[in-house]
Amino acid sequence: MSRLPFYLIVGALLVAGIAASIQRHMQFEIPWVPGEQRQVWEIEALVNFNAQNGPVSVNMALPSHQEGFRVLTENTASSGYGLAYQADERGRRAEWTIRQAAGMQQLYYSVQMLVSPDSSSTLQPPSSPPPDIAWERPYDTSASQIIERAWSRSANTATFARELIQEINGDSQGENARLLLTQFEPSPLLVRLLNQAGVHARVVSGLVLEDGRRRQELTSWLQVFDAQKEKWLLFNPLTSQQGKPENLLLWESNGEAVLEVEGGSNSRVSFSMLTHYQPASAAVRNHLSDDTLLNFSIHSLPLEEQALFQTILLIPIGALVVVFLRVLVGIKTSGTFMPVLIALAFIQTTLLTGLIGFLLIVAVGLVIRNYLSHLNLLLVARVTAVIITVIAIISIFSVLAYKMGLNAGLTITFFPMIILAWTIERMSILWEEEGPKQVLIQGGGSLLTAVLAYLAMNNPWVRHITFNFLGVQLIIMALILLLGNYTGYRLLELRRFKPITDDESKA
Structure with missing residues (x-):
């Protein structure tokens, strides 16, 4: 039978898993390594105005995702005011409203901006031609001469804008520019020109x-909009420098008023800012926590469920270790995936405490199980008795550990009791049928596999990758399918051929 469909499935799983992981990294900027720090700016905007003893409406522009920055969280403080967020052709804005207000008013808006070098924004191109500009005499002549001079010294839209800025604010400022500046502010004048x-x-x-x-x-x-490149170019209107500085946050990027107040006077907005660094995982969690229908990220779940999934997603790693050791190495274990569950318990108890607790519970359980075998009980009753015995053993050890001041001993309650009971039952039957040697082989193999699975599952890199990149699960599935297709000799079975190689070397 052709194995082509099998390899196509494996290849599809690998490609899908790798593509999904890369997409998560590129789109949401999730780091590949744990512990990476991201810079976050905390910015507070304070709006002050005098209310005129009547209805008040305050409309303020808000920052959005843009080149170099991404919005994480935002909050407001406005006692007694209604608040609505708006997003339209004017950009993102906040509107505060109140039916009656008088005297000095203060409104607060705070936002956390993540420094994101890979972030970008798509500004919409203009939908209509530039407006017609009307000048009074003698400003029309001065404006035409400035435009002609800058046009002759430029080669494209960017250089034309730069030459205009230098004509108005640079060292080459002439009489025409000084005349226009008596009537207009520099930035609005540049827009008109x-x-x-x-x-x-x-x-x-x-x-x-x-x-x-x-x-x-x-x-x-x-x-300035460059029609040839179909994008907006940013200039410093004082220095003519093109481009967006790294520490510049565009608060309003659509040419609209930043603050509009109806029912108030003497309005102004001022800003305070601090920067700090936080783990990249926390920044990503804030970014992905939007509760939308299409947000299937685990980060959108409550923290308690996220912590649960962080452990659950480690199980395939432990399963991969078990498959590798059983299929390629040939280690025998008591139960197929019992070592994975024991490794999960080790994560909760720490390795040393878990090993001591596991050995004590199994040893005492085997002694009691040996006594139960003389009672000739049915299987279900016998296993039930073993389960109750395991619970009693764990309870006694926990109490003794607490009395002795060993708080680490209390964590042995994390061991899966049903699995431990079945392990004791299987080892007892194996002892009766094949002797203590096989018990030691399978018990030692189970313990070795559990320790190796624990080391793999408890690795910070592994925990970070499995939790933040769900595509890794598809890669693990592909690797397990490949291992499941292996039909050759196991490493431990090669010992059987050692006498043959010795004879051939002697001959």
Whole structure:
């Protein structure tokens, strides 16, 4: 029979598992290694205004995912105000409303921004041509001359914008620029000049991030649309430098007002900021915790369930170790996957405590089981008696450990009691049928397999990879299928051929 379908399935599982893991790493920036730290900025916006003893509506722009930054969490503090988040063509905004307010008002908004070098945003291209610009005399002549001078010195949209900025704010500022600046602010003036030249432009607001700063203001930046490259270019309107600095957070990136207050006066917004580092896993957990229908990430579950799954997802690793040792090495165990469950108990108890507890429970259980064999009980009753005996042994050992001040001994309650009872039953039958040697071989093999499975499952890298990259489960499945297809000799069976090789070497 052709093995092609089998290898196609294995190959599909490997490709799917690797692709899913890479996609998780690229899209959600989940690190490959545990313990990686990510920089997070905590920013607080304080809105102050005087309410005019009537209804008040406050609309403020909010930051969004963008180049270099990703929103983790956001919170507000606004006693007595209603709050609604909006997302439309104007970008993300928050709207506070109240029926009656008077005097000085303060509203707080805080956000955690994750520094994410791989993050990006897609700004929408303009949907209409640049607006027609009307100038009064003599400003129209000055504007035309500035545009002509900058146009002749440029080669494309980016260099044209740069030349215009230098004409207005640079060392080459002339009489035309000084005349226009008596009527317009520099940034709005640049937008008008660019629009008159047929280039889309707008003023956006950014926050320069500096650790520990308070009462900071937003700064104006110039966005210019390059029709050939179909993307928005960012310029510093004071220095003509192109590009977004690493410490610049665009708070409003659609050319809209940052703060709009109805029913109030003397409004202003100021910012305070701090930076800190936190484990990348926590940052990812915050990012993936959105409760949406299509969010199937384990990180969207409550923390208690996440902790449970973190342990459950280790079981395939232990199963892979068991398959490898039984199929390729040839180690005999008492029960197929009993060592995996014992290894899970070792994770809870620590290895040394678990080994001592396991040996004590099995040893005492075998003694009591040997007595029960003389009673000629039926199998079900005998196994039930062994289960009750195991529970009693664990209870007695826990009490003794507590009385002796050995708190580590209390953790032996994590051992799977049913599995221990069946292990004692099988070892007892094996003792009666094949002798103590086979008991030692299978018992020692089970214990060795459990220890190796524990070392693999308790590795921080393994715990991190299995919990954060579910595609690894498909890779493990493919490896187990490949091991299951092995029909050759096991390593321990090669000892049978040693006399033959010795005879051949002598001959």
